[in-house]
Amino acid sequence: AQRVTQPEKLLSVFKGAPVELKCNYSYSGSPELFWYVQYSRQRLQLLLRHISRESIKGFTADLNKGETSFHLKKPFAQEEDSAMYYCALGEYGNKLVFGAGTILRVKS
């Protein structure tokens, strides 16, 4: 059963518009959630993790245990945000279970 769901394969927004990349998870226990990003021709890299409660490149994500969600948000999209975004669930043994990924396309 899919434990991490990213319902949108592609999200296309205009520059300056708000962005919300959706992620839902299923996990019994205390979840550890991450967003990884892959820019064009670059390697996959960590964007942020919920335990840090930080904002990276203007992105934030709040863990909502009631809705089992960890949506990634940014108030004003920039063209350089265009990339593939993966939501991931951390399991014991440092195993990452990835969602299917969402391509974010920011148009000028």
Next chain:
Amino acid sequence: DTAVSQTPKYLVTQMGNDKSIKCEQNLGHDTMYWYKQDSKKFLKIMFSYNNKELIINETVPNRFSPKSPDKAHLNLHINSLELGDSAVYFCASSLTGTGKTDTQYFGPGTRLTVL
């Protein structure tokens, strides 16, 4: 450069051949991983090694055999390649293999094409 590196970057081969992909990290990490990214960009873990010991072994055909000569290297050997093995294979490493919160650092990927 401090990073996770993989060789080769591209690998094109015939069905039935045996091939290896190499991974090295100079980050001083204890744990290394192999992931497979299919044509739909879905990423799935295959194996992880902590200090040369196999930790995670997902449901992967036994034609795939990881080998870790030391904690800085994790190679992936694939026997009797099949068309369905065509994918991008990513190596990654993390400081420890315990818990569930370590950041994983990824290599650039190896694009394997089986003809």
